[in-house]
Amino acid sequence: MSDPVSLLRFTSVAPLRAAVAAWRRADERVVLVPTMGALHAGHLALMARARSLGRRVVASIFVNPTQFGPNEDFSRYPRDTETDLALLAEAGVDAAYLPEVSGMYPEHFSTRIEVGGLTEGLCGAYRPGHFSGVATVVTKLLNQVQPDCALFGEKDYQQLLVIRRAVRDLDLPVEIQGVPTLREADGLALSSRNRYLAPEERVRAPRLHAVLSEIAAGLAAGGSAGPLVEGGRAALAAAGFEPVQYLEVRDAETLAPVEHATRPARVLAAAYLGRTRLIDNVAVG
Numbered sequence: 464m465s466d467p468v469s470l471l472r473f474t475s476v477a478p479l480r481a482a483v484a485a486w487r488r489a490d491e492r493v494v495l496v497p498t499m500g501a502l503h504a505g506h507l508a509l510m511a512r513a514r515s516l517g518r519r520v521v522a523s524i525f526v527n528p529t530q531f532g533p534n535e536d537f538s539r540y541p542r543d544t545e546t547d548l549a550l551l552a553e554a555g556v557d558a559a560y561l562p563e564v565s566g567m568y569p570e571h572f573s574t575r576i577e578v579g580g581l582t583e584g585l586c587g588a589y590r591p592g593h594f595s596g597v598a599t600v601v602t603k604l605l606n607q608v609q610p611d612c613a614l615f616g617e618k619d620y621q622q623l624l625v626i627r628r629a630v631r632d633l634d635l636p637v638e639i640q641g642v643p644t645l646r647e648a649d650g651l652a653l654s655s656r657n658r659y660l661a662p663e664e665r666v667r668a669p670r671l672h673a674v675l676s677e678i679a680a681g682l683a684a685g686g687s688a689g690p691l692v693e694g695g696r697a698a699l700a701a702a703g704f705e706p707v708q709y710l711e712v713r714d715a716e717t718l719a720p721v722e723h724a725t726r727p728a729r730v731l732a733a734a735y736l737g738r739t740r741l742i743d744n745v746a747v748g
């Protein structure tokens with residue numbers, strides 16, 4: 464375990480960039496892990512991967528207002544910076560970047576990154592403007608920190624593809640790596656939003672992963688998406704998920720709809736348990 468005192472904290476760009484530039488001049492590879500805080504073991508898995516990929520790790524904590532819709536949970540999103548900083552120090556992270564909203568979006572801020580195609584379905588259909596908010600803030604974070612590599616969880620699979628595409632399209636000089644989803648022992652994907660779940664909802668929540676896994680197994684065995692998804696929707700409804708916003712089989716790279724898993728595919732879902740919106744996805748095969 465590293466000395467907690469060694470965690471640097473930055474709230475503005477210039478000193479952070481100076482630190483990163485010094486590391487890079489010393490040939491130390493710098494890895495960025497962007498987060499919205501309320502850190503859990505899934506985030507810490509990203510930090511551990513980051514440490515294995517680079518000499519220096521920067522974690523950002525920023526609850527980005529522009530990726531939340533007007534009726535979403537921005538104001539009640541869990542915030543616990545002191546606990547987060549202690550966890551980052553314990554995880555051996557070198558620097559925490561905690562930008563202010565006013566610094567990220569100064570007066571007259573008027574630029575947005577729109578990634579077409581990939582953002583149209585799945586979460587994009589239910590969260591208008593969400594991926595534009597994500598792509599814009601991640602582009603800014605990459606420009607502000609200037610890491611060699613940045614890590615994103617497969618938990619937010621559509622987000623990972625959107626960021627890869629933006630980085631490629633805009634020639635951003637950074638490598639993007641995806642990290643597999645960390646799950647509880649019962650299969651529930653770790654998420655900052657899991658703390659919204661009432662105890663009896665928490666008991667039913669792992670059904671989401673179970674249903675996705677059943678569909679993936681059916682596809683891998685040669686089944687077709689239509690009937691598998693229909694069965695899955697019924698199973699989610701029976702477990703109390705309402706509404707199921709989407710439950711779909713998509714190409715793992717293009718997110719085009721898939722009927723038979725002849726190429727790498729992904730089963731993805733978003734569904735509510737009570738007031739809590741859960742998302743998850745699994746690979747086919």
Ligand code: AMP
Pocket residue numbers: 497498499500505506508509614615616617618619642643644645646652653654655
């Ligand atoms: P968030 O704070 O929810 O924006 O998440 C920050 C990063 O952690 C994103 O790249 C997420 O995809 C990733 N992440 C969140 N939950 C998990 C998990 N259970 N396993 C792996 N990565 C995760």
